[in-house]
Amino acid sequence: MVRPSLLLALLITVWVCAAPARADPLLERFERWMGRHGRLYADAGEKQRRLEVYRRNVELVERFNSMGNGGYRLADTRFADLTNEEFRAKMLGLGPRSRAGRTTAPSTVIRVASGLAGDFSDLPKSVDWREKGAVAPVKNQGECGSCWAFSAVAAMEGVNQIKNGKLVSLSEQELVDCDTVAVGCAGGYMSWAFEFVMKNRGLTTERNYPYQGMNGACQKPKLKESAVAISGYVNVTASSEADLLRAAAAQPVSVAVDAGSFVWQLYGGGVFTGPCTTELNHGVTVVGYGETQEDADGDGGGTPGQKYWIVKNSWGPEWGEAGYIRMQRQAGAADGLCGIALLPSYPLM
Numbered sequence: 001m002v003r004p005s006l007l008l009a010l011l012i013t014v015w016v017c018a019a020p021a022r023a024d025p026l027l028e029r030f031e032r033w034m035g036r037h038g039r040l041y042a043d044a045g046e047k048q049r050r051l052e053v054y055r056r057n058v059e060l061v062e063r064f065n066s067m068g069n070g071g072y073r074l075a076d077t078r079f080a081d082l083t084n085e086e087f088r089a090k091m092l093g094l095g096p097r098s099r100a101g102r103t104t105a106p107s108t109v110i111r112v113a114s115g116l117a118g119d120f121s122d123l124p125k126s127v128d129w130r131e132k133g134a135v136a137p138v139k140n141q142g143e144c145g146s147c148w149a150f151s152a153v154a155a156m157e158g159v160n161q162i163k164n165g166k167l168v169s170l171s172e173q174e175l176v177d178c179d180t181v182a183v184g185c186a187g188g189y190m191s192w193a194f195e196f197v198m199k200n201r202g203l204t205t206e207r208n209y210p211y212q213g214m215n216g217a218c219q220k221p222k223l224k225e226s227a228v229a230i231s232g233y234v235n236v237t238a239s240s241e242a243d244l245l246r247a248a249a250a251q252p253v254s255v256a257v258d259a260g261s262f263v264w265q266l267y268g269g270g271v272f273t274g275p276c277t278t279e280l281n282h283g284v285t286v287v288g289y290g291e292t293q294e295d296a297d298g299d300g301g302g303t304p305g306q307k308y309w310i311v312k313n314s315w316g317p318e319w320g321e322a323g324y325i326r327m328q329r330q331a332g333a334a335d336g337l338c339g340i341a342l343l344p345s346y347p348l349m
């Protein structure tokens with residue numbers, strides 16, 4: 001007969017021998033991250049592969065942050081287990097994707113001389129439509145290229161609150177399913193969404209036609225259950241941050257940006273200064289603008305007097321600054337940082 005204490009000793013020996021020779025210091029952090037973002041993997045092999053991607057991203061984050069680049073931070077966001085290629089394929093969605101996986105360019109971008117020298121004296125120094133109750137909680141497009149719908153919906157929610165005093169969360173899924181000019185999760189443009197809502201004489205609520213994160217059959221009866229209607233929309237003059245500022249002082253504005261790089265994927269807060277291109281691939285919404293105070297958060301970081309746009313994204317509230325990104329304004333190029341001034345538009349009511 002084996003004594004229980006001996007059995008225990010035997011078991012401990014077996015366990016110790018089966019454990020890896022050196023514990024992976026990142027594994028615990030990765031598992032905490034998995035818990036935080038509700039991540040589950042199919043098997044141990046996939047988990048190991050994701051851990052290696054996570055490791056490379058964490059190294060990137062730490063190297064970037066230690067250089068103190070431009071006053072913003074990277075973090076192990078909810079996209080930290082994706083390679084940049086995977087991230088680009090999943091999380092964008094401006095413009096219909098062609099078979100080659102490329103985004104087709106918008107048919108016309110009207111370029112006008114730079115408006116950086118515009119007269120801003122009659123505009124407030126800062127505007128935050130969130131403080132005025134014109135911005136719904138941050139939403140999450142999931143793995144669906146429906147950013148165009150989220151961008152347009154946020155602009156419509158904004159103008160409706162400003163005109164009618166009521167914040168009504170509106171349906172992206174109605175646009176994804178029913179706008180036949182766009183191609184649902186395979187992409188679209190905000191102008192197409194506005195044109196759909198004009199033709200349909202309105203858009204229903206999020207509650208009535210909730211988001212699914214995938215293409216579905218258009219629920220035709222709900223097309224008639226309109227909650228908010230628009231009378232038209234305006235394309236802001238391209239390449240004029242002055243015109244964008246004037247528009248954003250009046251209401252939230254749909255804009256397009258290049259959000260494909262790893263610095264968007266891993267953005268953790270602060271005034272974003274790039275790098276990025278002006279090849280537009282993502283729709284977001286400007287919900288205000290401002291300027292950094294002298295060391296506002298007292299951490300000695302950031303540059304005082306830095307002008308920024310307040311941009312609402314649709315990647316959930318865990319990304320960036322509670323789902324928002326502050327993007328440098330008047331960064332020096334007429335097209336704006338990441339092309340933010342290339343394709344702005346806003347709905348009329």
Ligand SMILES: *[C@@H]1O[C@H](CO)[C@@H](O)[C@H](O)[C@H]1NC(C)=O
Binds near residue numbers: 106107109191234235
């Ligand atoms: C806005 O611009 C798009 C092209 O980018 C164009 O198709 C659309 O007709 C324009 N709409 C208005 C109202 O000017």
